Amino acid sequence: MKRFYKLACCYIIFCLIFFCALVLYGVCINWYKGNRPCDQPSTEWVSEDGSIKIHVDENQQATGSMNIKGTEIPFIFENGPGERVWIYSIEAKGRLGLYPEEEYETWMGNFNREDKFTVTVEKTTYFEVGQKITFYRVDDEDDSSK
Structure with missing residues (x-):
């Protein structure tokens, strides 16, 4: 017993x-819930050097464009439940991840703040592996007076 x-x-x-x-x-x-761009509807984000812009619509779908050597490249910004971020061709809308050639970038993000995040490039078409890119939320004129 x-x-x-x-x-x-x-x-x-x-x-x-x-x-x-x-x-x-x-x-x-x-941990990052609420801090990632896709968790903040109707926001705009710009990279530190201004070459990458991200727009999150009211449905929390993010698209953007990057200016690489004078060429404007539109993309879809997709982040999962954790730190990973995928950048897809704009033509991949509605079929993300279906065709590997439509995936431009894979980034690991640090989303500790609501108004700023930094990504580290893991898999790339346009940048260097290990490169860090910092984004800042662009606040509206009305929000800056708060």
């Missing part, structure tokens, strides 16, 4: 640890 109680206690402790780990994982994955 003593062995049964010991086994039952071990099982309960294991279940509690597993449950806590599951809860913590769920909390950690949403």
Whole structure:
């Protein structure tokens, strides 16, 4: 009987640890919730050097354009539940990820603030791997008086 109680206690402790780990994982994955551009509808974002612009519409869909060597390249800005960001060709709208050639970039983002984020280039067509790009939210004239 003593062995049964010991086994039952071990099982309960294991279940509690597993449950806590599951809860913590769920909390950690949403640290950036509300800070990412797609979580902020009707906002504009501009890179530090001004060459990349992102617009998030009222449906939280983000599109933008990058000026690479004088050529304007439109794109779709797509971020997942964590830190990863994908940049797709504008023609990929409605079929993101279906054709690998339509994926321009893969970035890892740091979304600690609501008005600024920095990405590190992981997979690229137009930049260098490891390059860091900082974006700032462009506030409306009305919002700046607050």
